[in-house]
Amino acid sequence: MDKKTGPTENSPCSADWRELMYVITRGIGHQHSGRTCGQDTVFSDEDWTGFVMESRLDCIVVGAGIQGSAAAYYLAANGLQTLLIEQFPLPHSRGSSHGPSRITRKAYADFDQLTYMMNDAYKLWTELENNSGVTLFKQAGMLTVGKSQNPSIEGSVRYMKKYEMPYEVLAKEDNRKRYPMLNFPPNFTFMIDKDAGVLHADKALLAFQTLFKKHGGEIKDGEKVETVSPGDICSIQTSKGEYRCRHLVLTTGPWSKPFMSTLHVTLPLRVIKVIVLYWPEKNKGEYSLKRFPTFYHENAIGSFSVFGTGSYEYEGMVKLCLHEGPEVDPDTRDFSDQSLVINLMSSYVAEHFPGLIPRPSIVESCMYTISPDRLCVLDRHPLWRNIIIGAGFSGHGFKLSPVIGKMISEMVMNKPVSHSLEPFRVNRFQKSSRL
């Protein structure tokens, strides 16, 4: 018998072999540490490591959004036998990672560590572009507008100075000269982060998943993980089968709060529906990405901010969205009424973007999963240390995903993690955590 492949069809033990394969594929093979064929012990644990791998994977990642797909990629690229499980058929638009674009930028106004992480992220996005052969980033800059002495602009400028990042604050009289297609009061500050730009979101997601498979990873989509039995070896029950793994990564996006509660972790996450609105240009090309970059206006409508991208992804359409929305159940996301957001945004567009028709032509749905401090949760499960949680990316996690994926892979491999996990610990929500 070949220890790697098991007994052959004609070997004296072929009946046992078929029975064993049946047991393994039902995911309960681990209960048998050895079997006998006549008087001889045929399979010791050691004997079957070669072919039991399928039922004892190194790692399972639950959730094939951008964070799970990035993590799965770095795990497989490091040689770990990894399975990525997604509840919906791929590609899908029911989570948070779909759509043609996301804004990326280096400077975070209020948190040094994210700026360091973004420096890494830029390198890793380039690496992903090179490895996949797909262009994923378009440099366009980001225009932030705000009333004078705006903390967001002042914070960003402070960081960009500190880290010598290219930026420009326009002299007030130049606002209109540079951006004649905008209408803001003369006392507004216009600041441009030159390294910012657009990530091609759908293509980036596909690039991670394609490279993951290229490194030997497997994706099972249309398969919902229903229960997890934690332990040194975790058992995962899905809508279609059962799997076993040494490490488990949970990147379940908007479903994280209910999912983690089944593992006795209460995360104070809020899920909101954010609608992506595309507004037609009156004169085609006036707001093309070349003239009008990505955009952010803090406290644009009361305390709500507005973000967007010049016309790029859909010709003649500018993306402008409210950075807020109604709280929803992710399974019934589209029941919620979106007329209030559309009305607010229509008035905003009419006031500040005179070259756009203030009625959106395209409305797409997405969700943010928001933590109280707007930082993600990236940590080991408090009891089962081989379970890693990545959740609550609070509407700004796409650009960080290669770093998050890399950090998750380092945690699984027990290697030093590239950036501190302290800001992202589960126990920072102690008051609302049962653990």
Ligand SMILES: Cc1cc2nc3c(=O)[nH]c(=O)nc-3n(C[C@H](O)[C@H](O)[C@H](O)COP(=O)(O)OP(=O)(O)OC[C@H]3O[C@@H](n4cnc5c(N)ncnc54)[C@H](O)[C@@H]3O)c2cc1C
């Ligand atoms: C409108 C909008 C604009 C945004 N703009 C930006 C931006 O400009 N810049 C930026 O950096 N970020 C932005 N973000 C945020 C960013 O897109 C998210 O932070 C990121 O996509 C979150 O990824 P995720 O993998 O955590 O979640 P998701 O993409 O939701 O992935 C989670 C996956 O887990 C699956 N899943 C859940 N439960 C199970 C289960 N039981 N079994 C199997 N599978 C399961 C889900 O189906 C889903 O596919 C934006 C988000 C939205 C909605």
